[in-house]
Amino acid sequence: MSIGQLAEQAGVSVKTVRFYSDRGLLPEATRSGGGHRRYGPDALDRLRLIRSLRALDLPVPDVRRVLDEEDELVDVVEGRLAEVGSQLTALRWREAALRLLADCTAHERAERLRLIGALSTPPGTDALARFWRYWLPARLPARVTNAVIDQAVPTPPADPTPEQVLAFARLQDFVTTPCFVFGPRAGTDYGRPEVHLPGKGYRPAVLYEALPEAYELASAELRAGRAPHHGEALDSFVAAHAASLNRRDTADFRRGLHRMLAAEPRIDLYWQLTAEVVSPPSGPPEPTPGAADNWLRAALAPLA
Known part of the structure; x- marks a missing residue:
C-alpha cells in the first residue's frame, strides 16, 4: 500500500502516518522507484493499534515499548493509571x-x-x-x-x-x-x-x-x-x-x-x-x- 492508501483505510491523515513512520513505530516495507513509501499487509493492524494506544494518551516511548514487546502493555497501562490518578487527585484538590x-x-x-x-x-x-x-x-x-x-x-x-x-x-x-x-x-x-x-x-x-x-x-x-x-x-x-x-x-x-x-x-x-x-x-x-x-x-x- 502507498502511504495515501494506508491513511485512507485507517481513517487518518497522511501526515499522521508519516509521523509514526518517522519515529520508527510504523516501519515501511519498501520504497517505490520514485522513493515513495510502501507498506506491507500488517501495517493497517499496527497503525490501528498505535491509534488505540495513543487514544489512551500514552506517550510515543511507551507505545514503542508495547509494540516491541506485548508483555509491556500491563506495566505501561499500570504506570499510566498511576499518572492519571495523580492528575485527578491534583484536580480534586x-x-x-x-x-x-x-x-x-x-x-x-x-x-x-x-x-x-x-x-x-x-x-x-x-x-x-x-x-x-x-x-x-x-x-x-x-x-x-x-x-x-x-x-x-x-x-x-x-x-x-x-x-x-x-x-x-x-x-x-x-x-x-x-x-x-x-x-x-x-x-x-x-x-x-x-x-x-x-x-x-x-x-x-x-x-x-x-x-x-x-x-x-x-x-x-x-x-x-x-x-x-x-x-x-x-x-x-x-x-x-x-x-x-x-x-x-x-x-x-x-x-x-x-x-x-x-x-x-x-x-x-x-x-x-x-x-x-x-x-x-x-x-x-x-x-x-x-x-x-x-x-x-x-x-x-x-x-x-
Whole structure:
C-alpha cells in the first residue's frame, strides 16, 4: 500500500502516518522507484493499534515499548493509571481549594489564599515529616523515628473537602513556623517535652517503641465513645514510661508521671488539624495519636 492508501483505510491523515513512520513505530516495507513509501499487509493492524494506544494518551516511548514487546502493555497501562490518578487527585484538590475561596468572606479569603498558595497540588508531606524529625529526641534509631513519622503524618485525602484542604494548609503552616523549624536544633530546649531532653534519665527509644500499643488500645476506647478510665490501655501507657525510666509501675510513679505530663508543652493544634484532615466528612473523628495521648493522660488524672 502507498502511504495515501494506508491513511485512507485507517481513517487518518497522511501526515499522521508519516509521523509514526518517522519515529520508527510504523516501519515501511519498501520504497517505490520514485522513493515513495510502501507498506506491507500488517501495517493497517499496527497503525490501528498505535491509534488505540495513543487514544489512551500514552506517550510515543511507551507505545514503542508495547509494540516491541506485548508483555509491556500491563506495566505501561499500570504506570499510566498511576499518572492519571495523580492528575485527578491534583484536580480534586484544586477544585476543593477554589470552593474554599468561593465560600468565604473577603477577610477570610486573603488568609486562605496565603495558606493555599504554600501548598502543592496534590500536597506533599515532606514538611510534616521534617517537623517530626526536629521534634523527636536526637539520636533515636532510624526505625523508631520512621515508625513515629508513619503514624503521626497524615496522608492527604485523594478527594478532599474544602474543610480538609484548609486543615491541611493550616497544618503545614503550623509546622513551618520558625520556632519549630529552628528551635529544637538551634541550641534551645524551649517547648520540648522532658523525655526529649538529655540528662533527664529517659531512654526515648524505649518509650517511643512502646507507645504505639498504648495508643492503639486507647484509640479503640475512643472509637467506642468510652470516657477515660483505668484498664489495659492506661496500664500499657504507664508501663511504656516506666520502662523508659527503669522504674516500676507504682501508685507513686503514676502520680509523679501525671504531674510531669500535665506540665509538659503540648502540640494539640497539630493533632486537632490532623484529625480534621483524616476524618471522614460525616461521622465521628478518626482517633489520632494525639487524641489517644490526651485520653490516656486524662485516665491518669484521678490518681493525682
